[in-house]
Amino acid sequence: MPDFILRRAARVLLVDRAGRVLLxxxxxxxxxxxxxxxxxxxxxxxxESPAAGAARELAEETGLQLTPAELGDPVRHEEVEFPFDGRWYRQEQDFFLARVTSWQVDTRGFDEVERHSIESHRWWSADELERTAERFYPEDLPGLLRQLTAVPWEPAC
Structure with a gap:
């Protein structure tokens, strides 16, 4: 059994008007x-509260600036275990939903690790996620995306 680094995290399901999620x-x-x-x-x-962390991470990684209040309450909570860069993590994380009409992603806020380990981004539909052979997280994202986009929405911007 590996020694885990305990970590709290916040993630954002950024969804555009077409119902696609940014990954x-x-x-x-x-x-x-x-x-x-x-x-x-x-x-x-x-x-840091999960909502504040989600807002900060969203701004750093996409350029989209939303307040914790605009993100609202988490839409999902989970605990995951994973290796990264030779270390094992046990991460408790909350997911927040942010809806936009569209968004031009700006990754200038990436930190050094992100600049080294992230190669691209794109918007994915639930159907595309179900058809791809590529790995994505969370693994049940297509169903979660369908569930969240079934509700009428107002874009954050």
Whole structure:
């Protein structure tokens, strides 16, 4: 059994008017062949609330600036375990939903690790996720995306 680094995180399901979710394509630096798609977000600062962390990470990784209040309450909570860069993590994370008409992603706020391990981004529909052979997280994202986009919405911007 590996020794885990305990971590709190917040992630954002950024969904456009077409019902597509923004995902980043990256890899584990210790396992460069282990590629996957994942939502914007990351670890929380000490004493940072999940909503504040989600808003900060969203701004850093996409350029979209929303307040914690605009993100509202989490739409999902989970605990995951995973290796990254030779270390094992046990991460408790909250997902927030942010809806936009459209958004031109700006990754200038990436930190050094993100600049090194994230290669691209794209918007994915639930159908595209179900058809792809590529790895993405969370693994049940197509169903979650359908569930969340079935509700009428107002864009954050």
């Amino acid at each position: 980043f394509n990256g890899f584990d630096p210790a396992r460069p062949d282990h590629r996957y798609w994942f939502t914007p977000g990351g670890g929380l600062e000490p004493a």
